[in-house]
Amino acid sequence: MLWNLHLSITSMVFLMMVSISSLWKSIQLMLNNSAIVLEWDLSTINSSFIEFVVVLDWMSCLFLSFVSFISAMVLFYSKEYMHGHPHTERFLYLVLMFVLSMSLMICSPNLISILLGWDGLGLVSYVLVIFYQNEKSANAGMITVLSNRIGDVAILMSITIMFHFGSWNFYHYVNTFSDESFLLLSLVIIAAMTKSAQMPFSAWLPAAMAAPTPVSALVHSSTLVTAGVYLLIRFSPALINSSTQPTLLLIASLTMFMAGLGANFEYDLKKIIALSTLSQLGVMITTLAMGFPFLAFFHLLTHALFKALLFLCAGVMIHNMKEYQDIRTMGSTSKFMPLTVMCFNSANMALCGFPFLAGFYSKDLILEMAFSSNINSIIFFLLVFATALTVSYSARLFFFSISSTFKLSTFSNPFDNAKDMTYPMLMLSFASLASGCSLLWLIFPEPHMICLPLTLKMLPIFIIILSAIFGYSMTTNMTNTPLFKTPAIIHFMGSMWFLPWISGFSLGKPFLQTGNEFQHSLDKGWSELLGAQGIFDSLMISSKKVQLAQENTIKVFMFSFFLWIAFIILLKT
Template structure:
């Protein structure tokens, strides 16, 4: 194993800190304790600028999940990227650090520190391979995230009118800007195009981004400040946006052949599920599904990365059949896919079943529940399609056996997926009310899962539908055209600045300042104006 000693110490420190966080979490849950630490950085014009750390069961649970997954991904990424990957590993560590800062901050001043750090480091990681596709994807990712950052800056300006930067103390228009920032960070419609485009990044960072860091930041912040969402009457808007995102992501997955992009679109759909159940009013279920999704999505990307790493960098699912995959890799890929589908006796079933049953008995009515069950059918269908494409094809690829140092973190994360649902259900799902629904509605999720296993090959396909859905309902085309327009504008400004602007303005400066005696006289007079004014005042007083 060619892991540098510094990074081995860092991974050991992260694993030890996760064990300490777990002990502290059990204490906080048992005694129902909350800590809030405030550090005053500056006091200006009766406004106190403070950095605040808020420690409770939710922040500790999420940070524990982030640290555990990140430590495994660091070990995985060192083997995946090769020997000279120090820059990549340091960027990954900074990425984790900014996420931890954002998790523990209830103030917008602390949130923007982690928020901006995530955006900048994600851009550096997307363009890591220095290819044309990577640069284009990086620009789309950075532009979308900077739009959210500008909304966050607008909320800071609005909050400064009252001199309060804590979200739960400030009920104003500033939360609307913060809501828009959360939508861009979690890639909800109409800001969904950057999430599949970010697949140009290396697979280890894709595993980290799509499981527990960048895309989950918006969902986590809306869960934390759900009362603000209700007071601003934005939950209905969030409900509509999330449903559209789920349907769009699920249908687009049927017409995608890149393995990483299919998994990215599944992330988009699961984020829509979290936003939907949050808009309905069940914050604990949304947070529970967020944690479960982090576990199985990290495992799914790590399995895909091991296949790409060992299969001559092949990502097209139409050419990935007949692969001689290791037994542990097959087992891990199956378990992560079953968790994504929500099959019974998997970790994904714990959260997915709660989510579907509560949506059936929610206040918007039975229609929302039926749409969620239909979305679950679509999820199962494209998951089975992915497994079918991987396992059967007319192509044959020379398979290089996977390294054992890739399989060790994968198998560890597989064990976490097997037992994680039960443990998290025991820890955090203790306030759920009794669910009473009819037998037909109770078995409908299972019926949809079984139907999805059959329906995946029966979807009618024509050229118009394929073009419409493969471009994410034209969202990706609009985003690419807008990014091209912005790049063209900057290019024209650069050309004009180096050409016409420089020539015209330099000639005007030379003509009217250096050649004109009148302008030179005025300039000399302006330079001596303070002295002449002082002499005039002295004369008047004398």
């Protein structure tokens, strides 16, 4: 236990030092408009150089700083949350491997080295999802790893396609991609969609809530699910004005709307926040597909802070209520845990875009840029309704878990005395308050005038007010319309449009059954007969014959002599 404590503290201090130094280096590189490239040549194949490259520009350093800061807070938080667990040391090592994989992916401009971090994220996430070792965790881990393997295969195929460019460093070619590179760009988009859980690969993200809550705070804020968005930001010069851009815009908008709709019918606290993450990922990719990659990166950073804070606060509430996650069993938590509720509400309001919090600066700017850009009516209404649904489920979560009657008085005694859990929440709360304006001044130092009609300018405010009223009405059973009384409609909207069932059926029975048949017919059949095992058997038989022929016995000598005489006689006749 003492070793685990030292490991946790040492890792936390190291990550905080990395965060501070990366932030300072990012500001320096941004002011100098420069980048640092470190390159190691490993080997050469047909004029293609296999090399390990690290690029440190302002974007990678800034993202690395946020990842390190959130990881340090999660490790500090985990000391109390995982206290008494028999495998705490394994958990700490897995979290550090997760951070290392994400750091490798952030700083790599090479598809092969990106694949190392990409696969590392997928593997460690699977191990963390099944950390509690029960049937639910095993099923969630299986759908997570199978969904992400599709993206891994897409990255492998992209590496094969880039072979004819002469290098796998896409930085050299991303500005020169044309419609001839449609297949390569499509594979990169598919890989990003699987990792960021866009439709139809959305089912694994709520299922991954089977992992411990500190892991959820790390995964759903700045690491696993944002890897796809970050990859698309790096490929954004090729994505903008390409033939794949409208399709990506429609898929991301539908994902954003579907996740917000599902969160309004969900009662699991962690799954509500997970669907919120899915909705915000749709916002980021929608912004990216509209042609604003830096704005998507801005929202990615602000979202990472308040989403990590949301998960940490949810973890405290679940931890104090004896692992109950149903929001219908919570209520009046502000009387028992005022500090946690304060942090939870600040993160919730930042998520809704409350003025002058972190989410306001990014989401309001995204909406205004969307209203002033050339988008069709479908994308416009999906964006507006998704924003409304975000405020609705946030208000519903607030009234259900905080303002209603407390219903677990005989089972739990919630309190705010765990300092190892409250200090990281306070740090992230301060970051959620101050990061919005600071990042806005840093990433967009030049002010831009956005001129909109009064109706469009006031539309976000009306959306927030009306959606908050609607969310409150859902908690007090004031919605007596037939829409909310039909079980089929409620099941359709609350089950993510049947995507979990479709993913479980498509990834489960056909793929696993086909894989089993291939294993018996190929891996244990023809591959064994004609592959390594068959070659081994042939070599063993041949070597035994050679060994027998080389033995110096009179029997072998006489047999060889008479065989030679018979052969000569046959030749003469």
